[in-house]
Amino acid sequence: MTDLEEYRRRARAWLDEHARGLPREPDLATAKTFMAKLYDAGYSGITWPVEYGGQGLSAAEERAFQEAARGVTLPIGVFGIGLGMCGPTLLSIGTEEQKRRYIRPLLRGEEIWCQMFSEPGAGSDVASLQTRAVLDGDAWVVSGQKVWTSVARQADFGLVIARTDPDVPKHSGITMFVIDLHDPGVTVRPLRDMTGEAHFNEIFIDDVRIAPDQVVGEVNGGWSAAVTTLLHERVSIGMGAARTERPASYANLAAAARKRGLLDDAAVRDQLVDLYLRERAFDLFNARLSQEVKAGIQPGARGSVAKLLLAELTLYGADVAGEILGPDAVAYGDGEGGIASALSFAPGMALGGGTNEIMRNIIGDRVLGLPREPQVDRTVPFRELKVGTQAKEAGK
Ligand SMILES: Cc1cc2nc3c(=O)[nH]c(=O)nc-3n(C[C@H](O)[C@H](O)[C@H](O)COP(=O)(O)OP(=O)(O)OC[C@H]3O[C@@H](n4cnc5c(N)ncnc54)[C@H](O)[C@@H]3O)c2cc1C
Known part of the structure; x- marks a missing residue:
């Protein structure tokens, strides 16, 4: 038996012992206990760097684990956004301190993450977002509203994008931050959908102070940071579903x-x-x-x-x-x-x-090389926009 076959066999035996018979969506305590066991057994963050808490193994071990897990539904849905989107974003563009502080607890399920992009007036056109962050002395002060945020009620941290410069075109004046969901200025309310469950939430952010070392990527470089997260999101939704x-x-x-x-x-x-x-x-x-x-x-x-x-x-x-x-x-x-x-x-x-329409636009532009959709607002400072979320402000 090769090393890889032995790795797959041990993973299968571990999953048979610890994952069989668990509900797909268990209560939070059960999910956290399972995630900690998965991490301690060496099966969370298989290819992630060792210095931040990963296993530092190769793609071959990751593949062997996926094969061993075929047909087993792992009860780790609540960690999906952290593992599939926020963690990979921090690994790609986070600072050394952010990686050392956040990655290990994320992989072990000790801290849960959510992604706070959409707003009531900014979904497909997320660059129209109105949440603001203003530098005040030694901190950014963030205020605004987010919506459709999956797992926010369970989450400890979020990657939030906010407008830091309204005097430049809308894609240029955005910054990404790590926000502590336990801050007293953060209010999370569940939104019940037609399944009868509350899969997502609305979040009100009132003057939350965030230290400059919690900026992810560059100040005013939040659009490129958000695109990094969204690319990870689409791949992880597709691949996650392929395994479920x-x-x-x-x-x-x-x-x-x-x-x-x-x-x-x-x-x-x-x-x-x-x-x-x-x-x-x-x-x-x-x-x-x-x-x-x-x-x-x-x-x-x-x-x-x-x-x-x-x-x-x-x-x-x-x-x-x-x-x-x-x-x-x-x-x-x-x-x-x-x-x-x-x-x-x-x-x-x-x-x-x-949405499907936005996916088709992206595939047309970037995969098939078709002409881009006309965009009238790419070069206008955000403050002067008379469309989208700014229209309401202008009419006040
Ligand atoms: C299950 C679920 C989980 C979610 N989780 C999160 C999360 O964790 N974090 C988060 O930030 N957001 C989350 N969202 C929000 C999601 O990203 C938005 O719903 C989505 O981006 C669409 O935005 P919108 O709802 O504002 O619709 P709109 O952008 O207002 O779109 C309305 C309609 O217009 C169409 N449309 C808009 N623009 C164009 C265009 N340029 N060309 C053609 N058609 C267009 C759309 O396709 C859609 O049919 C979640 C949503 C769902 C359903």
């Missing part, structure tokens, strides 16, 4: 159709084959991206292709589930493997992490 079981998958829906005697129905077979082909295309595309990432090739804008494929696959799976299951598709409870909750969450996949 999908309730409205071909396998589950084919079994449901068989149970109902629908497999001889030509229309049902047609939809199932279409679903299977979309799944294969998604899985193969992600397998390729993940091989490239492990070989050190960054997918860049092609992460948007993975994100778009996933959103379309999720929505199509929800349609097919509705056709096959009929009214059972909306029955909550044990039902057909949690399908009702998955179906109600499906439209969110076409919005979170960037």
